[in-house]
Amino acid sequence: MPAGSTRPTGRLRLAIIGLGLIGGSIARATRSGRWPTSIHSISAWSPTGAGPAAAHAEGMIDRAAGSLAAAIDGADLIVLAADPLACLGLLDAVAGLPAGDARPTITDVASTKAAIVERADLLELHFVGGHPMAGLETSGYAHSHAGLFEGRPWLLSPGHLARPIDLERSEQLAAACGAEPHWLDAAAHDRAVAAISHLPLVIAAALVQAVSDADDWPLARTLAAGGWGSATRLARGDVAMGAGIAATNAPELARRIRALAGQLEEWLADLESTPADPAATADRLAIRLRAARAGLEALD
Amino acid sequence: MPAGSTRPTGRLRLAIIGLGLIGGSIARATRSGRWPTSIHSISAWSPTGAGPAAAHAEGMIDRAAGSLAAAIDGADLIVLAADPLACLGLLDAVAGLPAGDARPTITDVASTKAAIVERADLLELHFVGGHPMAGLETSGYAHSHAGLFEGRPWLLSPGHLARPIDLERSEQLAAACGAEPHWLDAAAHDRAVAAISHLPLVIAAALVQAVSDADDWPLARTLAAGGWGSATRLARGDVAMGAGIAATNAPELARRIRALAGQLEEWLADLESTPADPAATADRLAIRLRAARAGLEALD
Numbered sequence: 001m002p003a004g005s006t007r008p009t010g011r012l013r014l015a016i017i018g019l020g021l022i023g024g025s026i027a028r029a030t031r032s033g034r035w036p037t038s039i040h041s042i043s044a045w046s047p048t049g050a051g052p053a054a055a056h057a058e059g060m061i062d063r064a065a066g067s068l069a070a071a072i073d074g075a076d077l078i079v080l081a082a083d084p085l086a087c088l089g090l091l092d093a094v095a096g097l098p099a100g101d102a103r104p105t106i107t108d109v110a111s112t113k114a115a116i117v118e119r120a121d122l123l124e125l126h127f128v129g130g131h132p133m134a135g136l137e138t139s140g141y142a143h144s145h146a147g148l149f150e151g152r153p154w155l156l157s158p159g160h161l162a163r164p165i166d167l168e169r170s171e172q173l174a175a176a177c178g179a180e181p182h183w184l185d186a187a188a189h190d191r192a193v194a195a196i197s198h199l200p201l202v203i204a205a206a207l208v209q210a211v212s213d214a215d216d217w218p219l220a221r222t223l224a225a226g227g228w229g230s231a232t233r234l235a236r237g238d239v240a241m242g243a244g245i246a247a248t249n250a251p252e253l254a255r256r257i258r259a260l261a262g263q264l265e266e267w268l269a270d271l272e273s274t275p276a277d278p279a280a281t282a283d284r285l286a287i288r289l290r291a292a293r294a295g296l297e298a299l300d
Numbered sequence: 301m302p303a304g305s306t307r308p309t310g311r312l313r314l315a316i317i318g319l320g321l322i323g324g325s326i327a328r329a330t331r332s333g334r335w336p337t338s339i340h341s342i343s344a345w346s347p348t349g350a351g352p353a354a355a356h357a358e359g360m361i362d363r364a365a366g367s368l369a370a371a372i373d374g375a376d377l378i379v380l381a382a383d384p385l386a387c388l389g390l391l392d393a394v395a396g397l398p399a400g401d402a403r404p405t406i407t408d409v410a411s412t413k414a415a416i417v418e419r420a421d422l423l424e425l426h427f428v429g430g431h432p433m434a435g436l437e438t439s440g441y442a443h444s445h446a447g448l449f450e451g452r453p454w455l456l457s458p459g460h461l462a463r464p465i466d467l468e469r470s471e472q473l474a475a476a477c478g479a480e481p482h483w484l485d486a487a488a489h490d491r492a493v494a495a496i497s498h499l500p501l502v503i504a505a506a507l508v509q510a511v512s513d514a515d516d517w518p519l520a521r522t523l524a525a526g527g528w529g530s531a532t533r534l535a536r537g538d539v540a541m542g543a544g545i546a547a548t549n550a551p552e553l554a555r556r557i558r559a560l561a562g563q564l565e566e567w568l569a570d571l572e573s574t575p576a577d578p579a580a581t582a583d584r585l586a587i588r589l590r591a592a593r594a595g596l597e598a599l600d
Contacts, residue, residue: 085579085582088578115578133523153522188516188519191520192516193520193523195511195514195516196511196520196521196523196525196528197523197525197527199510200507200527200531201527202564202567203503203507204592205588205589207499207500207503207560207563208591208593208595208596209563210499210556210559210560210562210563211556211559212592212595212598214556216488216491216492216495217495219488219492220492220493220495220496221598221599222453223433223453223492223497224496224599227497227533228496228500230530230531230533230534231500231530231531231533232500233531235589235593235596236596239589239590239593240582240586242589243586243589244578244582246571246582246585247571247578247581247582247585248578248582250572250575250581251575254568256510257564257567257568257571259513260506261561261565262510263509263510264502264506264561267557268557268558271546271547271550271553271554271557272554278384278385278388278415278547278548278550279385279547281546281547281550282385282540282543282546282547282548283543285546285547286539286542286543288505288509289505289539289542289543290539291509292505292506292508292509292512292532292535293508293536293539295509295512296508296532296536297536298521
């Protein structure tokens with residue numbers, strides 16, 4: 001057996017495709033020694049090569065591969081660390097390459113799951129969708145850090161052809177990053193994140209557009225303060241990432257938008273039913289605000 | 301002339317009605333010595349008397365009055381430091397008391413202006429509506445502090461019977477609190493704050509209700525993170541205050557809600573027009589997100 005190919009049973013040869021905030025943080029986390037790791041070696045590739053070159057220079061990966069094919073050659077676990085639309089393309093690309101003997105597990109880190117798992121199933125890949133729920137405030141390898149996933153949920157949604165070893169490897173990855181793996185059906189995942197993540201993004205953007213299109217925006221903007229800042233914070237995020245996430249979760253997101261529109265209709269009815277009696281209006285609105293506050297406090 | 305009634309020309313005898321976060325901070329700011337003050341003396345009254353008693357014990361006010369009538373007796377400037385609905389009632393109460401010789405200026409600090417200015421005009425008071433744009437995160441005299449208004453806008457909307465001296469006294473108050481007075485028509489004020497303050501509150505509450513009513517909320521709530529937190533922060537505020545603000549700004553708020561609903565309709569159209577082509581959907585959504593981000597960045 002040639003030198004370099006021996007390794008403890010169960011320790012994974014990892015290939016990370018895309019080495020920005022998430023991919024870079026996976027490399028750092030598994031190298032940090034903070035958590036027991038089951039990662040044996042890491043190769044990485046990205047379209048620009050910038051992240052892999054920097055990570056290799058820092059010793060965070062073993063190999064900055066020159067191509068996608070070279071990166072995944074011999075890998076047990078391939079992590080597509082890209083946005084949802086890019087993951088769809090990467091699944092096609094990986095499926096078009098020779099599988100080799102390793103019959104690798106493929107996983108991803110994108111924020112939507114149903115469209116990606118469906119594509120992987122169509123391509124007959126051994127796929128487990130992954131979604132580490134960690135920050136999107138920054139992007140790029142330069143912002144990656146070993147603690148990004150610490151204690152955070154790492155949602156896992158198996159494809160139809162996922163084998164027991166694929167499930168095991170996916171959990172190993174999450175654990176090696178200090179995250180808490182949770183199994184979840186892809187459709188249920190997408191419904192849930194539409195509610196607590198994608199709808200808030202749409203609302204923030206729609207809020208900005210609704211008021212910045214109005215003719216008195218030059219005045220109103222001068223009065224914007226902290227409340228406006230928090231209500232619109234999500235609209236400052238990465239545009240391509242947000243658009244890809246929303247587009248690959250369109251049906252569930254649309255359903256949530258309609259639910260919100262229904263709530264706004266009820267606000268309008270309550271606001272307008274007793275125009276001459278603001279105290280009565282306030283009593284009705286207080287019921288709504290109290291219910292919302294109770295809903296939030298139930299989370300604390 | 302009896303002792304105690306002499307004072308430099310232009311220094312105001314102030315009566316503060318309601319001594320919570322805002323009223324208490326006005327008292328502290330004018331006593332702090334941070335800004336040149338034109339306040340000669342302060343009497344205060346509140347329904348419970350708790351704030352005035354505490355403020356008198358600390359030397360922040362000169363007199364904790366036993367009644368509304370006693371508080372305003374001899375005052376040059378009466379500040380109604382209460383929420384919008386309470387201000388409407390206080391205007392009625394003040395109008396029902398003997399005016400005395402001082403012919404006082406009356407102002408307020410509530411977050412909506414048109415309904416309050418209109419009521420003051422009906423009651424034929426010398427009124428200037430005021431709105432110091434300072435934090436609503438906390439409430440109560442215990443949270444009041446001298447720096448609350450420092451450098452913040454203090455919006456002023458004159459009533460029909462406001463005299464030159466009423467305008468001058470209102471500006472004096474804002475300046476004595478370290479704020480920057482801005483004159484603004486009450487209707488324009490209410491339109492602007494509906495956009496950047498009241499609509500965000502409605503959205504936060506409607507968002508919570510839209511998703512917490514859904515059958516998968518027990519799952520979704522476990523995934524809520526930072527984005528959800530900022531999108532819903534405003535729904536954690538004081539319920540009665542928020543309801544009163546929204547109710548006294550109902551027409552403008554309703555107009556803004558309809559503008560937002562129109563934006564949501566456009567999101568739905570973009571999300572659903574090419575269900576088989578998520579990349580094309582993402583391109584359309586990116587235009588929306590880019591516009592929203594540009595709108596925000598124009599504020600920075």
